[in-house]
Amino acid sequence: MKDRERTDFCTICRKNTGYTLKKRNIKKVIREKEYIFNITVAICNECGEEINIKGLIDKNIQEVDKQYREYEDIVSxxxxxxxxxxxxxxxxxxxxxxxxxxxxxxxxxxxxxxxxxxxxxxxxxxxxxxxxxxxxxxxxxxxxxxxxxxxxxxxxxxxDLFSISGEMVSVISYIFKKLEEVTPLMLQKLLYFVQGISCVLNKKPMFTEDCQAWVHGPVYPDVYELFRDFKYNPIEDVRFAIFDKAEEHLSKEERIVIDLVIDTFGVYGGKILEKITHSEIPWKSARKGYEDNIPSNEIISIESIKLYYLRQNEIYDFSSEEGLRKYIKNILNN
Known part of the structure; x- marks a missing residue:
């Protein structure tokens, strides 16, 4: 079905005509300083002149306001x-x-x-x-x-948030931005997988924090304390709007790693992700000597995570979603 053409009254053509929304630059002087703003205009499809359509002036005011604040580094x-x-x-x-x-x-x-x-x-x-x-x-x-x-x-x-490194905050912010619902359990496991895949693809850990071998898998204690009140529920609280835009500090290479993890491991719930970590050597080695339900604070070293994922990368190729999905499928089927 063909889209209906937008129409409005053109004062040049003296009739209702179709129009197209386009962008154009305007110059504006504010407090004796000249600025160039990019605003939306409606162009008559017949005569090529601008048309004044309903709501466009308000939209232009908003566009100029937003761009002026960006020019002058003013909060929105x-x-x-x-x-x-x-x-x-x-x-x-x-x-x-x-x-x-x-x-x-x-x-x-x-x-x-x-x-x-x-x-x-x-x-x-x-x-x-x-x-x-x-x-x-x-x-x-x-x-x-x-x-x-x-x-x-x-x-x-x-x-308490600022006991966490800036790198960790950026990763959490990016995960929140990309996923609609994240429980504390799911977040912990995604952080662990991000660390492992980063060691493979970027040859270095994503953040400096060590995780511990808890009963329910690898856990970053400071992150746990921050979100513990949510238990098994999705993290939803306006307080954590303070994470907004922290992901802007991530490099392109870091975003690639997190995207790979989100698009593969991130399709599963926390309990499935827990099961995956329970099958991996870093958690199992750190839990040696502990019964299944006995708490421990044993460190899962970054080095052990790195070595494990480097070995698995030789088999599955973690640079692609296909390789990661094969790895996950193999673990869940065993």
């Missing part, structure tokens, strides 16, 4: 909303907590662009729970005790 409205969600603070309490006037955040949410100074404060609070704690303590007397207490409880939990 979505960044501010995210900060409110992470720390469970309303507009006025957040304004006061950051040391702003009471209605400052309200004005920003309505579209007023923050100064660079205030934008930097918001961005720092968004990326650093420790900085947010500092601002909260500085302005404690300006906000309600209940709001202060709730925010401090969230901050204390979030600070």
């Amino acid at each position: 409205i979505e960044d501010i909303k995210k900060l409110m969600k992470i720390y469970n603070l309303g507009k006025a309490p957040l304004s006061l907590a950051l040391g702003f006037g009471e209605i400052t955040i309200t004005r920003y949410l309505l579209g007023q662009i923050p100064s660079k100074e205030y934008s930097d404060i918001i961005r720092k609070a968004l990326s650093s729970p420790t900085y947010m704690k500092k601002k909260l303590n500085e302005n404690k007397d300006k906000i309600a005790p209940t709001a202060f207490k709730k925010s401090m409880e969230i901050i204390n939990k979030l600070e």
Whole structure:
């Protein structure tokens, strides 16, 4: 079925005509500085002139606003909303907590662009729970005790995040971005597989943390503590919006590794992934001398993971999804 043509009234042709949405650059001077913005325009299919269609002006305003903020490195409205969600603070309490006037955040949410100074404060609070704690303590007397207490409880939990390396945070962020649902058990196993495949394809581990040989497979203890409240349920909490965009620090080669793991191991649930790790030498060797249900904190060394996956790579070729799927199938069928 052919798509219906978009039509609207063309003031040049003096009738309804079809139009095509295109992009074009415009120059705009803001505070005595010239910018070039790329906006959407509707072009008449008959005369080639621009048509004013419903909603396009609003879209252009949004496009210019977004690009201006990017030019000047200013936080977006979505960044501010995210900060409110992470720390469970309303507009006025957040304004006061950051040391702003009471209605400052309200004005920003309505579209007023923050100064660079205030934008930097918001961005720092968004990326650093420790900085947010500092601002909260500085302005404690300006906000309600209940709001202060709730925010401090969230901050204390979030600070645990920064016991994890930046590389680990980036990998977790990328996994969250690519998969709709991730349980703590599934996350632990995916991190372990990422480490193994990285040792093969990139000749180095993805992160420096060691995992331990727990009853239910390899576990990174600091990651476990961060998400333990979710148990076997998917990780869903606005607090972890702080992970957003951390994946931007990953290199192309690192993303290739994580994509391979997600597209192969990531199609299985946590219990199946646990079963796979229970069949692998690194976990089995670290568990020697322990009954199945006896806890242990024995380290699964990065070197043992590397050696094991290098050997398996010679058999299956882990540079492709096909090789990884063959490996997984072979383990699950034995």
